[in-house]
Amino acid sequence: MITSSNIDIKTEPVPFYTTKGTTVDILRADLVHPVISGNKWFKLRFYIEEALQLGKTTILTFGGAYSNHIIAVAAACHVAGLRSVGVIRGEEPERLSHTLQQTKEYGMQLHFSSRTAYAAKDVSPSLIRSEIYTIPEGGYGAKGAAGAATLLDHIDHAYSHICCAVGTGTMMAGLLNAAKAATVIGISVLKNNYSQEQEVRDLLINRQQAVYLLHDYHFGGYAKHTPALFEFMNRLYAQTGIPSDFVYTGKLFYAVQDLLQKDYFPAGSRLLLVHSGGLQGNDSLPKGTLMF
């Protein structure tokens, strides 16, 4: 069982970037657990705690066929002794993605939902039962942000900047809520999704806080990629042994390299990059794309 006290993740320096007087550390949250990896355990922890407190037996949540959130919920429920139900976007495919195959191994019951029903979060009436606790898609919500805030319990330095990848914005909001003096920079992995800023802001304790979201590093959109991204991820791994995923953290680490080259960070900055995990997503790539 993962608990906040037996998590052993640390920050480490990244001897990779040309830093021009800045220092760059990485928080290896990818090492929490092989499946409930990265930010997902943090975002889920207070939802699951509440479900257990309320005596619920089953967790229901939503996601796509390759979703890190779905597989993390399946594994976390398995560990916590809860049943899980996943409402999956789209028609049932002939062959399940490796992600969904694994969620089934964790005992998750899958319900495929047409894109329109999914968008409305319409679930079959058979799924609306009192023993079910619903976690919003992607863990988005105040509890998710409160859990993500506890990522920063695992750092032991002050940082001028904390950089993270942004999907629903739950992790970024949690980091902003916990960050004290650091500037939090979010790298959006979605294309031109300018409502993200408001979604982050809606989860802030101080709604006046600045939200710095950069929209230039999506590589074509959510889960899109280019050869340059893979080349970068392979080079990062070859030089540091740090694996990254092509949906979130590869884009984050690439963005930081570009921002450093452009002198975005003032000299003397001390950067923390959050490795939010998600490595299982790489299994959907053709073999040999990545060297790890």
Ligand SMILES: *Cc1c(COP(=O)(O)O)cnc(C)c1O
């Ligand atoms: C889910 C996920 C994110 C995005 O977190 P949000 O809280 O949805 O913004 C970032 N990185 C990885 C690896 C993820 O799996």
